[in-house]
Amino acid sequence: MTGFLQNTFNGLVSGAFYALLALGLAVIFGMLRVVNFAHGAFYMLGAFGAYVLLTEADVPFWAALVIVPVGLGLLGMALERAFIHRLTRLDPLYNFLLTFGLTLILQDLVKLRYGVQSSPYATPSALGGSVNLGLFDFPTYRVFILGFAVLVCVAVWWLLSHTRLGMVVRAATERPELTRAFGINVGRWVTPVFGFGIGLAGLAGVLAAPMRAVNPLMGADLIIVVFAVVVIGGLGSIFGSVAAGFGIGLVQAWGEAYLSDFPIVSQTVVFVVMAVVLLWRPAGLFGREEAPA
């Protein structure tokens, strides 16, 4: 029982990363109809940002948790204005390709400067050790990640459902033409929303730095799993993306724990789930049907 709870907790923690990344992807997709391939690269830049700030400027984790996402958000906004903006009127595939190109560039820039080996990042001292969760001890830092990620997801949900800004974004996502007809300048919000999504990826990266190996390729394989996650949840649905993120984290952790004789299972289970969802509900668990094609 204790073991099961522990695995569940671990699953929720890795699910937290999927959820944060899927949330950013979903917000960006909702507003821009862009699937951002570079999302994993920005996650990697987030972790590297924290690492570089610590080693070269002695900036502690807590400051990096604010500085890095904001900085990356601004970088994202600049990239949106410079490149992505030019292609949003075309087929979304072009922006997918563009961000794929950006991914290769960002990865190689970091690789050139820092090499491919992993760099260690110390867990902040306030979050060292472990806490007793009744039945078992659990690393404090992981508890923190889970709590923080849930907090961020709730905050984004509140922002979208209870503020005027959120109303505009939701309206623009559902019916851009109609929203504009009401005299709301939809275009004004596109760039900030893109930056916000990138900021979320950066935040996930900073959170990952003390827990996972910081290296230029850390986002590359992750983003593909996140793509599967959003296909499962339904990319149009913000709630679905977050729920699928946590769900896949759980399924992976359980697979790893109880099918440890088959290491292949834990790595591929997400894709098997995706296959089942495609058979059963092609639009995703929480997605709406696309126009028939």
Added chain:
Amino acid sequence: MTSTVDTPADATRPAPPSGLLTVARAPGWVRYALLAAGLIAALWLPNGLYPAVAVDILCWALFAVAVDLLLGFTGLMSFGHAAFWGASAYVTGLVAIHAGLPFPAAVLAGALAAAVLAVPIGYLAVKRTGIYFAMVTLAFAQMVYYVANEWRSVTRGENGLQGVPRSLFGLDLSDDYYFYYAILPIVLLGLAAAWRIVHSPFGRVLVGIRDNPARARALGYPVHRYKLTAFVLSGFIAGLGGGLFAVGHRFVSLDVLHWTTSGKAVVVVVLGGIGTLWGGVLGAALVVRLEDWLSFSNFEAIGLVTGGIFVLVVLLFRRGIWGSAEALARRWWTSRKR
């Protein structure tokens, strides 16, 4: 600049790739001249380049044409074609090593395996369209990658399959120069098959589905089944390329299944010109040649260059080489007629 990003692209369909049928409509002598030029270039290639590079170009040409068959003529962007290229490379390698068959038979076995793999993946993927199709194919290709990575007893994991033989009835093909001419007929057959598919009634239906799926369905065409058939055919052709690639390098590594390989195949097609078929061949030649030159000059960050080309092509050169050349030729042609 005022912000006037409005309609997310849903409503605006992609401009149909310009290429289809324009070459076919060109006067006969132009077509035959192009065909002759292409054949001469193919025969000359290993004399002007390192033969090993020429072999790579042939393999990638098949890969690009396979991807374009879907992207340009069916309107489906597969971002996971490394699954078929790589699966065929492994099967070809295993068959060649263990069964000792002549290499064309091994390659055929590999390509058939790729086609078989394309059935379930395609069946699931064609349930989605557009960007989702790209994500789903990418995800399944990653699954194949993980399976190959874990199934070490067969794939040798990180070490890769070594010593894939180039046997062909006792001929000595160890020299890449002769090997090039040994595989050229197979590649030409593959390219001709792609051309035949595109210009068959079946191919016309695919283009109809690309341009207006709802109408194609209303006319009674089973859209999913057509897409799946195209997907499997494309997987087979990509598999031909991947198998030859394995024999060409005498070595198969996990790279052949990596997502960057899938992405590179799409870049090659966009660079050459989506929906032009032969554009992909040109794109393959350019990208393979460039990467060889970069690695030869000890430039480490190849991704920086290919990524940069990608960004530039998508931003500024979406018609690609063949598409642009065609547009130029058409303008010249019409201005002369006046």
